[in-house]
Amino acid sequence: MKLFFSLLFLSLSFTAFSQQRWTTQSGTIHFEASVPLFEEIIAENNFVECTINTKNKTISCIVKIKDFNFKLDLMKTHFNEIYLESDKYPRALFKGSIPNLDIDKISNEGTILKINGTIKIHGVSKPLSINGIFKKSKNQLQLQANFILDTDDFEIKIPSMIIAKVSKKVQTQLDCILESH
Numbered sequence: 001m002k003l004f005f006s007l008l009f010l011s012l013s014f015t016a017f018s019q020q021r022w023t024t025q026s027g028t029i030h031f032e033a034s035v036p037l038f039e040e041i042i043a044e045n046n047f048v049e050c051t052i053n054t055k056n057k058t059i060s061c062i063v064k065i066k067d068f069n070f071k072l073d074l075m076k077t078h079f080n081e082i083y084l085e086s087d088k089y090p091r092a093l094f095k096g097s098i099p100n101l102d103i104d105k106i107s108n109e110g111t112i113l114k115i116n117g118t119i120k121i122h123g124v125s126k127p128l129s130i131n132g133i134f135k136k137s138k139n140q141l142q143l144q145a146n147f148i149l150d151t152d153d154f155e156i157k158i159p160s161m162i163i164a165k166v167s168k169k170v171q172t173q174l175d176c177i178l179e180s181h
Contacts, residue, residue: 052141061174083157
């Protein structure tokens with residue numbers, strides 16, 4: 001009987017612990033830096049790695065720069081070689097906290113929570129504070145966030161001959177569906 005209760009306790013402990021981490025390696029980040037009357041500048045990356053630890057109320061996201069896809073191959077080449085220098089700076093990284101995160105209070109309709117942290121792009125780190133919309137279903141936690149990044153904040157140089165064709169204010173959208181582990 002003691003063995004039964006020991007195994008039951010161990011099983012329940014493991015289940016409780018396993019739901020403290022939510023992860024994905026297939027989140028999506030989408031950005032747009034278009035300017036009216038010029039070629040649309042839109043890219044998407046479907047390989048965002050994101051982890052949320054509900055016990056520590058922390059979040060981290062990693063994006064490989066070369067995984068962004070554009071409608072034109074030349075845009076991808078310029079993005080990687082000229083603007084983001086992805087051989088030198090291969091990843092963008094966000095590490096932060098979600099101070100008011102309470103997994104039990106997140107509904108499937110959506111709960112808005114503040115996310116505070118530091119984002120590192122192009123070798124430059126900047127504080128970032130955004131609102132995230134969290135939705136929870138049985139074994140999934142969805143995070144959606146919309147925010148603007150400024151290329152000047154990350155020392156991303158846009159050549160003068162095309163500065164009028166590219167917005168320095170980059171509309172960014174993150175969408176991750178994380179699984180409990």
